[in-house]
Amino acid sequence: MAVNLLPPDPAALHVVPGVRIGVSQAGIRKAGRTDLTLFLFDAGTQVAGVFTRNRFCAAPVQVCREHLGPAQCGPVRALVVNTGCANAGTGAPGLLAARQSCAAVAALVGVPAQEVLPFSTGVILEPLAVDKLVGGLPAALADARANAWADAAVAIMTTDTVPKAASARIVIDGVPVTVTGIAKGAGMIRPNMATMLGFIATDAPVDAAVLAQLAREVADASFNCITVDGDTSTNDSLIVAATGRAALAVISAVASPQAQLLRQALTAVALELAQAIVRDGEGATKFITVAVQGAKTRDEARLVAYAVAHSPLVKTAFFASDPNLGRILAAVGYAGIEDLDVGGVDLYLDEVHVATLGGRHPQYQEADGKRVMAKPEIGVRIVLGRGDAHATVWTCDLSHEYVSINADYRS
Structure with a gap:
């Protein structure tokens, strides 16, 4: 039973211009529930990632790191997320499955496979049913829409009892800016990330190096300050996407007032999500x-x-x-x-x-x-x-x- 945690109100989750999300039932986890999520970003979107420090990291984490490069930030057009299987401890076949997932999304939406990031959560040491994942992609694409954040929060759940989502709006240089995010996690949670997936997006235009630094700082102030059971997972990932659709000059300096305002909003959303994970910790009553x-x-x-x-x-x-x-x-x-x-x-x-x-x-x-x-x-x-x-x-x-x-x- 979650501690003072209610499901998010879909109406309170602001649309982020430049982001569409679709979900589907691929049958990877259990019949009758959504278990596949597809994020689609407009051209020009920059994405930064922070990942687990577990040396036995999952295949999708390895592929994400490869696609983002040394800076762990770059142009990304799509994310594909499955529940029901972590695709961790799966060796070379697991890497192949993660890359096949990216290739299938790329072919479906017409973007380079390098600009697709894969994410998985579920049981470790089990092979990913990549055929089911690929089979569920057309339905997820057909479902893609701007106001699907609440649906996505449900689709990425595993042992969670409550979906987790948060949203904020701020004004930078007189221009409204939106930050919205979702997360999943209830067990295998400890600092340096955990069995946690977090996806946060903003329409602010942000330089790639600045976004990478902000993502690290946001993770350190939120998801790296929680623990449920002391186990660091193989799959934890935090993604921060900046679509650049807000009519602002590009935020190009971490120390700028604009970056400071954006950091505050990103951290507020991330902290609400991180604390929701603890409130929904497996079996938690306090x-x-x-x-x-x-x-x-x-x-x-x-x-x-x-x-x-x-x-x-x-x-x-x-x-x-x-x-x-x-x-x-x-x-x-x-x-x-x-x-x-x-x-x-x-x-x-x-x-x-x-x-x-x-x-x-x-x-x-x-x-x-x-x-x-x-x-x-x-x-x-x-x-x-x-x-x-x-x-x-x-x-x-x-x-x-x-x-x-x-x-x-x-x-």
Whole structure:
């Protein structure tokens, strides 16, 4: 059951000029549900990608990297996305299947295969039924339209219980600019991306190098700040497309005011999508914000935040609404800061001051901790007392249902 997360309102998802999307039932996953999505971009669209750091990355990730080149940004006319099969751990046949997918889309819409990017999500170590994918493309193309973002959000789901989409409009130099995106993910989620697919588009005109930098910064501020279970997937991908249809001068400098405004809008949409993934974490009943302050560096703050957010003992305590908060201090202690002075660490649960000076706060009462732990949304704040750096990570609890979902996933 997702934590305070509702399906997106299709009417609230703004059309991005220069983008059309179609979906179809290809039979790759299960009969009776859409499992194939086709994004079509107008000529001149620039696309930047950020991908998994898992060395066992899936075939579509490898092909995406090849097509985008060293800068991981370039002209792209189409994306093809399937659910039901990750096409990971599939060796040379998997690469061939990913390339055949691109070739089939290219032939169908009349663009170079190099300008098509493939994406897959589902079970690892299974061959992709590329014949079914190719067979579903004509229906997806026939369905392509500008207002299909909500349909696409449903079509890319796997173990998600709620489709995930977000949208924003801003004004740059007096010109309206749109940002809309969708994402999928509920399990195998941890920083450096996860079993997560994210597709965000804007009509702003953006230089390729600037777009690549913005995509990295947006990923780092959103999708790289979430964790459900600590597993880094083989397929995670974030795509940011800029169609250039807005009547603006090309944004050609990362430090420009125009780029800063666009970054804010892209990050806002990406953060809403990333937090939706955590809220819909497999079996999640609690949404938890872990904020670490007073660190020497941001990396140090993230190290501590992830130690807490990944801890099965911490996560199961949250599921049980059990204020066994020494588990949080233990995670802080083993995070890897060798010279940490535990006497300078303060721990807060929402507004409740739990620990200080190396031990329990004198005024802390377990009843206060239990009251906070019973909430569906909880804040953990850790003050290290070492500097001014900070970081925030979003996570969820670990429930019986998580085990059931992943035990039964292939049945």
